[in-house]
Amino acid sequence: MYRTIIGSRVRSQLAYRTSFCLNIATSVAVGVVEFIELFAIMANIKVFGGLDFRQVAFVFALANAGWALAEVIFGQLDIMPTYLRLGRLEVLLVRPMPLMLQLITSDFQLRRLGRLALGMLIIIVVLPGLNLNYTPATVYLLVITPLTGAAIYAAFFVTAGGLQFFLIDGAEFTSAFVYGGSYAGQLPGSVLITPVRLLFTFVFPATVTAYLPALLIMDLPGAEYLPAWLGWCAPVFAAWAWLLAWLAWRTGIRHFTGAGG
Amino acid sequence: MQNLTPDERGVDALSGKRHQRVSLGGDSAKTSTTHIYWLLAATEFRRFSTYRLAILAGVVTQSVFGFIRVSVLFAAISAAGGTLVGYDQRSAATYVWLGQALLAPVALFGWMEVADRVSSGEIAVDFARPVDTQLAWWARDLGRACFQLLSRGLPPLLIGALTIGLALPQSWTAYPLGLLSLVLAVSISFTVRFLVNLIAFWTFDVRGFVGLYIVLAGPLCGLFVPVHLFPEWLQIMAYATPFPSMLQSPIDVLSGYVLDLAALAVVGAQLAWLVALVGLARLVQWRAAHRLVVQGG
Numbered sequence: 001m002y003r004t005i006i007g008s009r010v011r012s013q014l015a016y017r018t019s020f021c022l023n024i025a026t027s028v029a030v031g032v033v034e035f036i037e038l039f040a041i042m043a044n045i046k047v048f049g050g051l052d053f054r055q056v057a058f059v060f061a062l063a064n065a066g067w068a069l070a071e072v073i074f075g076q077l078d079i080m081p082t083y084l085r086l087g088r089l090e091v092l093l094v095r096p097m098p099l100m101l102q103l104i105t106s107d108f109q110l111r112r113l114g115r116l117a118l119g120m121l122i123i124i125v126v127l128p129g130l131n132l133n134y135t136p137a138t139v140y141l142l143v144i145t146p147l148t149g150a151a152i153y154a155a156f157f158v159t160a161g162g163l164q165f166f167l168i169d170g171a172e173f174t175s176a177f178v179y180g181g182s183y184a185g186q187l188p189g190s191v192l193i194t195p196v197r198l199l200f201t202f203v204f205p206a207t208v209t210a211y212l213p214a215l216l217i218m219d220l221p222g223a224e225y226l227p228a229w230l231g232w233c234a235p236v237f238a239a240w241a242w243l244l245a246w247l248a249w250r251t252g253i254r255h256f257t258g259a260g261g
Numbered sequence: 262m263q264n265l266t267p268d269e270r271g272v273d274a275l276s277g278k279r280h281q282r283v284s285l286g287g288d289s290a291k292t293s294t295t296h297i298y299w300l301l302a303a304t305e306f307r308r309f310s311t312y313r314l315a316i317l318a319g320v321v322t323q324s325v326f327g328f329i330r331v332s333v334l335f336a337a338i339s340a341a342g343g344t345l346v347g348y349d350q351r352s353a354a355t356y357v358w359l360g361q362a363l364l365a366p367v368a369l370f371g372w373m374e375v376a377d378r379v380s381s382g383e384i385a386v387d388f389a390r391p392v393d394t395q396l397a398w399w400a401r402d403l404g405r406a407c408f409q410l411l412s413r414g415l416p417p418l419l420i421g422a423l424t425i426g427l428a429l430p431q432s433w434t435a436y437p438l439g440l441l442s443l444v445l446a447v448s449i450s451f452t453v454r455f456l457v458n459l460i461a462f463w464t465f466d467v468r469g470f471v472g473l474y475i476v477l478a479g480p481l482c483g484l485f486v487p488v489h490l491f492p493e494w495l496q497i498m499a500y501a502t503p504f505p506s507m508l509q510s511p512i513d514v515l516s517g518y519v520l521d522l523a524a525l526a527v528v529g530a531q532l533a534w535l536v537a538l539v540g541l542a543r544l545v546q547w548r549a550a551h552r553l554v555v556q557g558g
Contacts, residue, residue, distance in 0.1 A: 026476065029473075029476050030476055033476055033479070036480065036495070037485045037486050039492075040486045040490055040492065040495060041333065041486055041490065043491075043492040044337065044341060044345055044346065045337055045340040045341050045345070046340070047340055048336060048337060048340060049336050167314070167318070168314070169314040169315045170314040170315060170317065170318035171315075171318065172315060172322050173317075173318040173321055173322065175322045176321055176322040176326075177325075180322070180325045180326055180329060183326065183329055184329050187332075188336075190336075191332050191333055191336035191337075192329065192332045193328065193331065193332045193335065195328070196328045196329055196332055
């Protein structure tokens with residue numbers, strides 16, 4: 001049944017070719033613009049947070065790949081405040097299907113794949129220049145990092161969704177860790193000032209989505225509070241992020257009392 | 262009509278009912294028209310003060326982003342050996358926190374109120390009102406900006422001052438000039454957004470154009486990286502658009518990054534952009550009004 005639903009969503013998005021292409025282009029443009037900002041900084045200096053331009057680009061691209069994957073599936077949770085305000089959530093709750101599945105299939109955001117493509121492209125371009133030592137461990141990290149990254153960013157979206165039940169008008173609070181996390185995650189973690197570094201590693205593990213595993217892949221040392229070996233613990237951090245997400249979502253749903261919509 | 266409280270008059274002006282005092286000829290009509298624009302601005306100020314929790318949320322989020330942005334510039338400056346194109350740590354922190362403070366007032370986020378009124382046809386009512394459509398929206402936008410500067414602007418600036426520390430400008434002239442620069446910045450931002458909204462007269466869906474505005478405005482106005490740090494080709498591209506005049510200019514003038522004659526030149530450039538853009542908006546609005554008549558709206 002899920003296949004039917006998801007299939008119908010995907011087909012509906014592909015139905016309007018021009019609109020779909022425009023959306024993909026916008027999604028790519030957002031990524032390109034963010035990359036140019038990084039480029040503007042790197043045009044003035046050689047080394048940023050202990051990394052050269054190629055290495056910075058690699059971290060950026062890895063984070064983007066994970067973020068895009070998370071956004072395709074869970075980005076839809078961003079409109080939770082609207083659902084709650086308009087009373088559309090009640091309709092979903094009475095249907096015989098898990099709420100989360102209904103929400104994420106309600107608008108499968110294929111256009112976000114543009115961002116993923118951009119991330120992949122940058123990785124392919126910079127990878128030869130990084131002179132990596134291709135051991136099984138490197139290959140494992142290259143494959144697993146976008147996935148754990150996606151899992152962590154997805155957990156941010158779900159945590160935010162759960163908190164919306166309490167925040168209502170204060171929906172913007174969650175942007176601090178969802179979009180703040182996305183911004184912090186695509187930077188070398190070593191540039192962050194200590195409180196920000198701790199917040200985005202041990203509470204909202206954004207630096208684990210790209211920077212730390214990238215250090216292991218490129219065989220570089222870490223920074224204060226960010227030893228490179230933490231990169232091996234990415235799945236643990238992902239589990240932590242999902243624990244937070246599960247708690248937020250569960251309390252949110254239980255708190256919800258509807259408004260007779 | 263004469264006995265209304267200022268509040269009721271504001272509501273009356275907004276609901277678009279023809280105001281008796283406006284329809285009077287001569288001098289008194291002139292003063293009450295200005296008065297109406299003032300009331301529109303004041304009403305908008307109050308409208309935005311309704312959602313208190315949203316304001317707090319905005320302040321927290323903008324502060325977190327402020328700390329990340331400060332991190333980025335600090336790392337770049339220390340990698341460059343202490344100063345980077347005239348920025349040291351303190352002036353870079355000032356640049357970041359002023360940017361976070363002005364973000365909401367100069368409205369770099371999307372805005373579609375006029376476009377929505379065009380697609381619903383309500384714009385025809387707006388054109389029929391006894392106040393000028395563009396000036397009325399402009400007055401309202403200034404009211405909004407004023408409220409957002411106080412509520413969403415000053416708190417992050419204060420947080421930045423208390424945690425990281427800010428640099429004060431070296432001359433008192435930075436304050437009056439900075440204020441002027443800020444009013445111009447909000448006005449330029451308004452006019453550009455108004456123009457984007459007017460596109461709704463020609464195409465059915467302006468969402469894509471609003472999206473394009475957001476994507477371009479952020480980086481080109483110097484939101485994440487100061488325009489002065491851009492490589493030369495990108496600087497030329499940025500200054501070919503009005504975007505730096507919306508954020509980089511007021512930050513430069515307020516922080517004293519440019520002083521005296523250089524500051525006057527920056528404000529002059531803003532004024533030139535504003536005059537050009539308002540002229541363009543007038544022209545586009547005039548064409549749009551004609552289209553509206555043709556369609557029988």
